[in-house]
Amino acid sequence: MTHTIAVLPGDGIGHEIVEQAQRVLSALGLDLTMEQAPVGGTAFDLHGHPLPEATLALAKRSSAILFGAVGDWKYDSLPREHRPEQAILGLRKNLGLFANLRPAILYPQLANASSLKPEVVSGLDILIIRELTGDIYFGKPRGVRVVEDGPFKGEQEGYDTMRYAESEVRRIARVGFEAAQKRNKKLCSVDKANVLETSQFWRDIMIDVAKDYPDVELSHMYIDNAAMQLVRAPKEFDVIVTGNIFGDILSDEAAMLTGSIGMLPSASLNASNQGLYEPSHGSAPDIAGKNVANPLATILSAAMLLRYSLNEAAAADRVENAVKAVLEQGLRTADIFEAGTTKVSTSQMGDAVLKAL
């Protein structure tokens, strides 16, 4: 069976980095068709919408989406519904991509890149599982209204709704427990149950689902404490599961602990393992078109694509090992360069991974 892969490079450095990941996917001898479509600001410029219908249709009929990055300062003044990031929210919602997997791994060769002391982060390998289609991201009602009573009566107020339905929590809980089973069997659920009703509801369901996974040790942590513990002793975590907004914050914080966000992939999956794969970093418009961006996070995202959506674990291993090999050879793009290593361009890094395959 031929797999269709939707290739959505997006804005900024998106094209350059996705191109290298496509070269890698093409070199594996698998039966793949890649179809490209515009997304984000680029799509807005061409079609007046960051997620044109044809792009969404392509994404829907594909086995997986290889996504670059979206966003550029020049779209900042657009109304929210036309801004590039709406494309990614629209893809998540329309495809039901509820499970976001964000590994935070510090490659031993890059231990110095971190702003943390090497002993605190070297060998870091944690997995953050963020729920991606619920919570305050999509909850209704939301908007601006006039306050009807209380001390601010008559004023305007902005408001949003945080919410999780039972089955939404159950399904992300299962993703968390199953991931923990394949790793060190420790799952930490992060919430704010001392303040939020949504969190207490979330926590109760986590405890209930845990009964089906007696081999996994479930713990709970408040979000403020989790933000601290990630700085203090990140290696004490194995798998973290949390809601959409807390996961947005924690996954970025965890990524930055490594000091090499240019290395970190992500996967966003739905119930049928259709997925969107993208680097954890952004579109970096300041360096776009210069052939200096790090393509490895995107190449590693392609490896996740092989593993989760195409069920090609052996091919995924090959790609991940090739990335380790180029690091071992001392090749570095500018973002992770340090004295004693060899600085290479985006395309040279792609060449090296291809050669190492």
Place this chain on the structure above:
Amino acid sequence: MTHTIAVLPGDGIGHEIVEQAQRVLSALGLDLTMEQAPVGGTAFDLHGHPLPEATLALAKRSSAILFGAVGDWKYDSLPREHRPEQAILGLRKNLGLFANLRPAILYPQLANASSLKPEVVSGLDILIIRELTGDIYFGKPRGVRVVEDGPFKGEQEGYDTMRYAESEVRRIARVGFEAAQKRNKKLCSVDKANVLETSQFWRDIMIDVAKDYPDVELSHMYIDNAAMQLVRAPKEFDVIVTGNIFGDILSDEAAMLTGSIGMLPSASLNASNQGLYEPSHGSAPDIAGKNVANPLATILSAAMLLRYSLNEAAAADRVENAVKAVLEQGLRTADIFEAGTTKVSTSQMGDAVLKAL
């Protein structure tokens, strides 16, 4: 005029650390009356409520509240309205303590305590201003309900309301701009305006209030990016202003960057500069009663009390300088001890500060 100070030691190490701060306050020759009352789990045990009416009444008629810490594992199974942290939420709401000031300072003598590299954090001095009486902490409606339509129809869902009224944003904005004016004139407002209506509303008002403070440079940052930048380059911040839930997360993350949360005070002020002053750390029940806790965060909170609620800047300076002096003398409680320094107990640290005054 005699100032009444409500002394609420709370649970865990609360009594030990507050006692040292009281000794310091008493030694300054000011006209103060200190009245003590139970709060938190201790109050629940005595009176069946974490914030008894008499305690709240005392707080209301005081110029300021010196607060220790609340919480203990043994109260974890109580229903939420009886848990110790409800006392602190109740005090904030009842006294209208909307402005939380949380300095994150790394004393040069303690640079090694951080999990970050010394060059990244040494000399760190940022101020986080967190709105404390609005947002999703108190927004209504909240609870658990049956979903009425959509894909989860018929299921239970937990939900909360995030909200900010215009005047709530304006007043915390002013606190932010005025604090920045007294420092390095850089204010970074943190929100999630790319997703949340409340945040877009917040941002628009920040921009409007900025017109009154042309000498302050206002910037905006998304919360996920702020969580990253604090890890990457915390010294690039001066003053951060943000809402209640984002501030909860960021202020704790920033505190942990220093590695010496036992040193960090906080102030929560209302419109008439009545304030609650407490250390940024918790009640640490595991070390309670052992005379090993670090009293310096509480002593520095007393200094903030002098400065903000009693308008006694000179006395505040004296206390802060005394704390610097004991650090300079090499005295350390267990939490900040390292080879080459002198380990002291809670009360010995108090003695040393008194002597240095």
